[in-house]
Amino acid sequence: MTSLRGFRRFAPGTQPAHLHPPYVSSIKRAPTKPLVVIPHTLSEITGPVFGREHIDLKAFDLTKQHSGEPLGERIVVTGRVIDEDGKPVPHTLVEIWQCNAAGRYQHRVDQHDAPLDPNFTGCGHTLTDSEGRYRFVTIRPGAYPWRNHANAWRPAHVHFSVFGSAFATRLVTQMYFPGDALIPFDPIFNCTADETARHRLISHFDWKATVPDHALGFQFDLVLAGRDATPWEPPRLGGR
Amino acid sequence: MSFQPTPSQTVGPFFSIGCDRLKTTEQMESGVAGEHIEIRGRVIDGDGVPVPDAMLELWQANGVGKYAHPEDPQDKHIDANFRGFGRVSTGADGEFRVLTTKPGAVPGPDGKPQAPHIAVSVFMRGLLRRLVTRIYFPHTPANDDDFVLNFVEPGRRGTLIAKVAGKDNKFEWNVILQGENETVFFDIGL
Numbered sequence: 001m002t003s004l005r006g007f008r009r010f011a012p013g014t015q016p017a018h019l020h021p022p023y024v025s026s027i028k029r030a031p032t033k034p035l036v037v038i039p040h041t042l043s044e045i046t047g048p049v050f051g052r053e054h055i056d057l058k059a060f061d062l063t064k065q066h067s068g069e070p071l072g073e074r075i076v077v078t079g080r081v082i083d084e085d086g087k088p089v090p091h092t093l094v095e096i097w098q099c100n101a102a103g104r105y106q107h108r109v110d111q112h113d114a115p116l117d118p119n120f121t122g123c124g125h126t127l128t129d130s131e132g133r134y135r136f137v138t139i140r141p142g143a144y145p146w147r148n149h150a151n152a153w154r155p156a157h158v159h160f161s162v163f164g165s166a167f168a169t170r171l172v173t174q175m176y177f178p179g180d181a182l183i184p185f186d187p188i189f190n191c192t193a194d195e196t197a198r199h200r201l202i203s204h205f206d207w208k209a210t211v212p213d214h215a216l217g218f219q220f221d222l223v224l225a226g227r228d229a230t231p232w233e234p235p236r237l238g239g240r
Numbered sequence: 241m242s243f244q245p246t247p248s249q250t251v252g253p254f255f256s257i258g259c260d261r262l263k264t265t266e267q268m269e270s271g272v273a274g275e276h277i278e279i280r281g282r283v284i285d286g287d288g289v290p291v292p293d294a295m296l297e298l299w300q301a302n303g304v305g306k307y308a309h310p311e312d313p314q315d316k317h318i319d320a321n322f323r324g325f326g327r328v329s330t331g332a333d334g335e336f337r338v339l340t341t342k343p344g345a346v347p348g349p350d351g352k353p354q355a356p357h358i359a360v361s362v363f364m365r366g367l368l369r370r371l372v373t374r375i376y377f378p379h380t381p382a383n384d385d386d387f388v389l390n391f392v393e394p395g396r397r398g399t400l401i402a403k404v405a406g407k408d409n410k411f412e413w414n415v416i417l418q419g420e421n422e423t424v425f426f427d428i429g430l
Contacts, residue, residue, distance in 0.1 A: 004349055009429045015247050016368035023250075025366030028286035032418045035427035038391050042346050043359045043374075044428050046309035047299060048325035084243050097258025107254040109293070123258040159251065159258060166311075167299045167359050168428055170370065174249040191368045192247040200246050223243045225429055 006040030007168040007225040008084060016191035023187040024148050040168055047167040050093040052127065060126040062096075062138040070120035072101025072139035074215040077175070077203065080132040081162055084226030088132030089169075094222075095125040095161040096136060103142030112144050137215060143182055155182035155189065164224040175220045176202045248369040248430060253293050255363065256329060267298070267326040267340040272319055274303020274341035277409040279375065279402060282334040283362070286418035290334025294364035294415070298326040298338060298375075305344030305353075314347070342377065342409070348387035355382035355389065362415055362425075371425045375413050376401045392424050399423045 018030035063070055077096075081089040099105045099122060102114040106121050120139060128134045141156045157174040164170065176183055183189055183202065192198040200223065209217025251259075283291040301307045301324060306316035308324045328336045345353035355376055362371040376383055378401055383389055389397050399421060402411035416423045 007429055010245055014244055015430060016249075018367065018369060018371075020368055023366070023368065025250075026368060027366075028289075029291070029364060029366035029417050030368075031371065031422060031425050032286070033396075033422050033424075035425050036391050037427040038388050039349060040428060041349050041354060041387065042307065042312060043299070043301075043354070043357070046307040046311050048323060049309055082243065084245060086243055095258050095262075097255065099254075105254040105257060107257055109253055121257065123261075125258070125261065159249075159255065161251075161258065166309075167361075168430070170297070170361055171246060171248060171430060172251050172363060172370065173246055174252075188249060188368070191249075197244050197247050200244065201249065221246075223245045225245055226242075 004040065004042065004045055005231050006045060006228045007166065008228055010225070011194075013193040014197035020187065020191040023191055044168040045166050047165060047170065048163060050127065050163070051091070055093070055125055055127055059124050060134075060136050062120065062122065062124045062136065065121055066119040068119040070100065070117050070139050072117075072142075074137070075140050076135065076137055076209045076211060076215050076217040077158060077220055078133070078135040078206075078209045078217065079220040079222065081128050081134065081164070081222045081224065082132055083224050087226070088128070088130070089164050089224055090128055090130045090132055092128050092165065093125060093163050094128060094134045095123070096138070096158050097123045098138065098141040098158045099144060101139050101142050103144030114142070114144065140177070148187060153182050155180040155186050160222065162222055162224065169224040171222065171224055173222070174201060177218065178202055178205055245430070250365055250368050251295060251363040253365045255295055259295060259327065259329075262327045263329060264326055265328060265337055265339055267322070267324075267338065272303070272322045272341050274344070275409055277340060277342045277411060279338045279340070279411045279413055280405065281336060281412055281414040283330050283336070283364070283415040284334060284417060290330070291364055291417070292330055292332050292334055294330045294334070294362060296328050296336055296415070297361040297363070298340070298358050300324050300340065300343040300358040301346045303341045303344050305346045305356075307346065345382065350387050352385065352387065353382065355380055355386040357388075369430060372428050373415070373423055373425050374400050377411070378402060378404055388426075396424050
């Protein structure tokens, strides 16, 4: 019980800071005191495990949740969940949620003056396969205005939630679409300082994932923290 | 070959569309061993205003201190009816409520047991990354010697320790996002 291999910390700038004033909601919600750095213990290297019994096997298809077909452009969103070393993260839960093609969420708080679609709820989930692959069928979400600043619009995006193998690898993020003119102006997209890291959030158009005569395909890989090469060693007695 | 991890993004205000399915106030099915407890609290922002759109995820060991996870090497009993995961969201007054079993002690990296605790992730609109914290329990001598609590300056440790809130194992624990009594949040990477 002495040598636990934790997960790697990210390089500076490759994850957002908690406080990012251009994203106004962060100002009153981001912590103001420094975070307390702790090594990973058994509590962080373990995490919830979900199996087929916890999921609805049909929930990968957001276009088949109602009696009719949702409006909008049908798309396939597929990719792999891997770690920093490129190792697949198998059998992990991936959840998504999004607005409809008109840019409206099926949510009581969303007051955007755009129509709801009775045939689209906008949520799905699935487990990755043994090679870390996942696949959703959905509708391309619309852009929508928000109140962050004057004439603010969110680029089209799909929210992703992934667990990975441990409490330490939990990730919630958003996927964007290539060529979206709103991306460079979005304070949420821009919250990550490192440009290469930020561009990991933009999916790629993918012919291989398209379904002829049915849906265009987009590829979006999610990379979770990788394992530390060496176990953490407790400090020598009297060291702390 | 090394890949850079995907950056985190906020859950935004509409996460309940996708996340409600796993929401559970009652983390246990019937017959779970251990002390049944209730934890209530509120999430409060920098203006002292309750946060009505936060989501908390809890991860904990069972009553004997065993995680339902393949990397827990301990030879302890796994409870088939206790997965150890909970997800709750706050209501209009920023309040949440969790019913669970009190976790047993799990080993710490220094070889000593950690004091019983629940690992917590906090998500909400305005948070570009989750906040990571822990719930500890009051009147627990093991807290004084806890590996993780000892990384925290003594004056702030109290923010991680739930308060007794009535008989029958009821506790109160709040998430204060900013200010004098700001909850201690941990840096564990993401």
